[in-house]
Amino acid sequence: MTERQKMFVKFIDNFIKDNGYSPSVREIAKGMGLSSTASVKTMLDRLTESGALKRAGNVARSLDTGSAGVPVLGRIKAGVPVTSEENIEGYIRMDRTLSDGHFFLRVDGESMKDKAILDGDCVLIRQTEYIEDGQIGAFRLNGEVTLKTFERTSAGIFLMPANPDFAPIPVTEYDDFQVIGSVKMVIRSLEGGYDIEPA
Structure with a gap:
């Protein structure tokens, strides 16, 4: 792509990130400082032909820069901690x-x-090194990864299950402990599987 084409794609991608939908031809013209919508349409045609953009014919606000979405990084144990393989299985398209x-x-x-987090669900994790007491998160403990509720008490830090069949996991000063992130969303497939695009 030329530098001008890259600027167009970047503007469209940033617009989608900010608004949750793609810009109109007039919004692109305004954002790119152009007075003519014809030149915008010509550029969009070129970008579509080259594969840099996807769009559904002449449908308004149907531009797509092809950003992959949110990666799916494999499994996390909601039980005892297990080693996590951070291989990208695919992507789930979201906001x-x-x-x-x-x-x-x-x-x-x-x-x-x-806590309504079941086997087979997909949990959306926001990466952070800090988590508040009572939040559900993903944690690395002595090289292994688990999903639990973070709890700080007078007796220390515990990773708490939400099932009476499982025991709390204490975190001591001798453990190698890291907060990976906090759970922001749970997606459950009722039938037909997740809409995961291949990596």
Whole structure:
């Protein structure tokens, strides 16, 4: 792509991230400082032909820069901690404002069922090094990863399950402990599987 074409694609992508929908031809013209919508249409045609943009014919606000979406990074144990393989399985398309600093993990196990997080669900994780007391998050403990509720008490820090069949996991000063992120959303497939695009 030429530098001018890259500027067009960047403007469209940023507009979608800010607004949740693609810009109109007039909005692109205004944003790019152009007085003619004809030149915008010509550029959109070229970008579509080259594959840099996708659009559904002449449907308004149907531009797509092809951003992959939110990555699915494999499984996280809702039970005892397990080693996490951070291989991208695919992507789930969502509001583009979520793409940066977010990822999905598949839930494996039943230890969080009383918080309505079930085996097979996908949880959306926002990456952060800080988590508040009572928040559900993904944690790395001694090289293994688990999904639990963070709880700080006078007796110390615990990773709490939401199922009486599982015991709390204490975190001591001798443990290698890291907050990976907080859970922001749970997606459950009732039938037909998730709409995950391949990596």
